[in-house]
Amino acid sequence: xxxxxxxxxxxxxxxxxxxxxxxxxxxxxxxxxxxxxxxxxxxxxxxxxxxxxxxxxxxxxxxxxxxxxxxxxxxxxxxxxxxxxxxxxxxxxxxxxxxxxxxxxxxxxxxxxxxxxxxxxxxxxxxxxxxxxxxxxxxxxxxxxxxxxxxxxxxxxxxxxxxxxxxxxxxxxxxxxxxxxxxxxxxxxxxxxxxxxxxxxxxxxxxxxxxxxxxxxxxxxxxxxxxxxxxxxxxxxxxxxxxxxxxxxxxxxxxxxxxxxxxxxxxxxxxxxx
Amino acid sequence: xxxxxxxxxxxxxxxxxxxxxxxxxxxxxxxxxxxxxxxxxxxxxxxxxxxxxxxxxxxxxxxxxxxxxxxxxxxxxxxxxxxxxxxxxxxxxxxxxxxxxxxxxxxxxxxxxxxxxxxxxxxxxxxxxxxxxxxxxxxxxxxxxxxxxxxxxxxxxxxxxxxxxxxxxxxxxxxxxxxxxxxxxxxxxxxxxxxxxxxxxxxxxxxxxxxxxxxxxxxxxxxxxxxxxxxxxxxxxxxxxxxxxxxxxxxxxxxxxxxxxxxxxxxxxxxxxxxxxxxxxxxxxxxxxxxxxxxxxxxxxxxxxxxxxxxxxxxxxxxxxxxxxxx
Numbered sequence: 001x002x003x004x005x006x007x008x009x010x011x012x013x014x015x016x017x018x019x020x021x022x023x024x025x026x027x028x029x030x031x032x033x034x035x036x037x038x039x040x041x042x043x044x045x046x047x048x049x050x051x052x053x054x055x056x057x058x059x060x061x062x063x064x065x066x067x068x069x070x071x072x073x074x075x076x077x078x079x080x081x082x083x084x085x086x087x088x089x090x091x092x093x094x095x096x097x098x099x100x101x102x103x104x105x106x107x108x109x110x111x112x113x114x115x116x117x118x119x120x121x122x123x124x125x126x127x128x129x130x131x132x133x134x135x136x137x138x139x140x141x142x143x144x145x146x147x148x149x150x151x152x153x154x155x156x157x158x159x160x161x162x163x164x165x166x167x168x169x170x171x172x173x174x175x176x177x178x179x180x181x182x183x184x185x186x187x188x189x190x191x192x193x194x195x196x197x198x199x200x201x202x203x204x205x206x207x208x209x210x211x212x213x214x215x216x217x218x219x220x221x222x223x224x225x226x227x228x229x230x231x232x233x234x235x236x237x238x239x240x241x242x243x244x245x246x247x248x249x250x251x252x253x254x255x256x257x258x259x260x261x262x263x264x265x266x267x268x269x270x271x272x273x274x
Numbered sequence: 275x276x277x278x279x280x281x282x283x284x285x286x287x288x289x290x291x292x293x294x295x296x297x298x299x300x301x302x303x304x305x306x307x308x309x310x311x312x313x314x315x316x317x318x319x320x321x322x323x324x325x326x327x328x329x330x331x332x333x334x335x336x337x338x339x340x341x342x343x344x345x346x347x348x349x350x351x352x353x354x355x356x357x358x359x360x361x362x363x364x365x366x367x368x369x370x371x372x373x374x375x376x377x378x379x380x381x382x383x384x385x386x387x388x389x390x391x392x393x394x395x396x397x398x399x400x401x402x403x404x405x406x407x408x409x410x411x412x413x414x415x416x417x418x419x420x421x422x423x424x425x426x427x428x429x430x431x432x433x434x435x436x437x438x439x440x441x442x443x444x445x446x447x448x449x450x451x452x453x454x455x456x457x458x459x460x461x462x463x464x465x466x467x468x469x470x471x472x473x474x475x476x477x478x479x480x481x482x483x484x485x486x487x488x489x490x491x492x493x494x495x496x497x498x499x500x501x502x503x504x505x506x507x508x509x510x511x512x513x514x515x516x517x518x519x520x521x522x523x524x525x526x527x528x529x530x531x532x533x534x535x536x537x538x539x540x541x542x543x544x545x546x547x548x549x550x551x552x553x554x555x556x557x558x559x560x561x562x563x564x565x566x567x568x569x570x571x572x573x574x575x576x577x578x579x580x581x582x583x584x585x586x587x588x589x590x591x592x593x594x595x596x597x598x599x600x601x
Contacts, residue, residue: 206298225437236456237324
């Protein structure tokens with residue numbers, strides 16, 4: 001067990017702010033899919049003023065059903081002001097101009113960093129829980145997550161076949177990504193990481209084929225739509241590389257954002273093991 | 275085969291072999307070929323046969339189609355600036371393909387078919403607006419207008435398309451690369467390109483006769499209306515197929531016929547075959563350049579940028595040349 005005082009040190013500024021505001025925020029608005037999901041998982045429904053429209057997309061959001069009960073926003077400045085928020089949750093990649101404008105207008109804006117590994121998920125849950133004054137709920141979620149992870153870790157795999165997360169336009173997840181962590185926890189070797197790819201980046205077709213991938217995983221972002229980028233996933237060479245084995249589809253909602261749903265992704269990845 | 279044609283074919287052969295050796299990684303090409311011939315599955319075999327070979331063949335077919343279409347249009351319209359890129363054919367084809375692909379009206383061969391229809395309509399529209407033998411300026415202006423309209427429409431459609439990737443692909447349709455295409459795309463492109471090329475070759479005699487003027491050509495037994503129909507159908511078939519797979523690659527259709535015209539003794543009929551070989555060589559060389567740049571420079575640029583960088587100065591030279599000798 002880690003030292004509880006050490007864990008609470010980063011929380012001190014948040015506690016100070018919460019103390020200054022006297023009470024938990026009453027009208028919380030989230031404008032990013034990842035903060036939306038943490039808010040919906042942790043927040044008191046009566047205090048959630050709005051989540052982004054993406055939160056309702058069942059393909060990208062794990063809590064799409066819950067999101068239907070709340071007004072949605074499209075992250076425009078006017079819209080956010082109209083919602084009269086006392087706390088605004090954003091993502092790491094939320095438009096910096098918008099964030100600056102909101103801060104200049106005196107709103108409390110909290111940016112939730114990208115989760116690159118399981119530890120980041122725990123950290124983000126604790127952070128949002130503290131902001132919402134729902135720490136007990138946060139710890140409950142983390143305990144549940146850790147229990148499921150411990151169960152999944154019991155599976156041992158004799159071999160770690162080379163796999164990768166492969167997306168339209170040849171994008172893949174290298175080191176320091178949630179997909180890298182999930183693949184490794186599920187007993188695969190993350191091929192792009194071994195090629196030195198860092199983060200979410202395109203991989204060149206020839207280099208990919210020469211690294212002899214054994215299994216592709218892909219997460220359709222907008223199923224049923226067509227583009228050249230998406231057509232590239234059907235390149236005959238990719239299928240030939242895995243000996244005709246088709247790509248496996250991983251629902252994006254499990255690992256697009258960091259959250260307790262990562263265990264679902266890991267479970268599916270384990271089941272895909274040869 | 276004439277001597278220039280043999281030389282060009284030889285050059286193309288050399289480029290073909292060279293092309294199989296150039297990629298983002300060095301691979302033992304002969305070993306890969308052996309693996310492939312022995313039917314032994316190997317990663318290098320896949321790279322050679324499923325990545326480099328289709329890319330090379332697509333460059334050859336697309337370049338040849340662009341060259342032939344440019345030569346045929348320049349010959350028929352008596353206009354040195356006529357080319358698929360300038361008279362709206364390419365953007366018409368891209369427009370058709372974009373409608374079919376992104377809005378799910380068609381898949382497979384439906385995409386090149388839509389490209390053919392778009393190419394035909396755009397070319398006819400420019401032709402109807404400008405007319406034949408009305409001078410260089412009218413045709414180019416009509417082409418500029420239709421191109422601008424279609425380019426705007428393509429951007430509009432891609433902005434409205436349901437796919438989240440569509441907006442980024444606006445640039446792809448304007449300056450296309452031929453990387454990341456497999457044999458599936460090659461087979462989609464080939465039938466229209468071949469058929470279009472055949473139709474254009476049937477215009478050879480008519481194009482030669484037309485250099486003597488329409489009246490003389492008619493007395494020589496050339497059916498002008500039939501020639502026109504064949505020519506437009508050929509250009510639409512070839513460009514529709516090629517552009518719907520590779521996007522609008524500029525300038526190959528414009529400059530290839532000019533470079534080779536002296537070798538064809540200024541006979542437009544003879545120029546067709548030379549332009550096919552020359553266009554194929556030019557586009558393949560440009561794509562090899564792109565791959566070398568990727569391998570040694572670490573940057574991936576679109577082949578359309580290379581052809582435009584080569585073509586635009588040539589275009590300027592052409593204008594200056596015509597200012598000096600307004601013939």
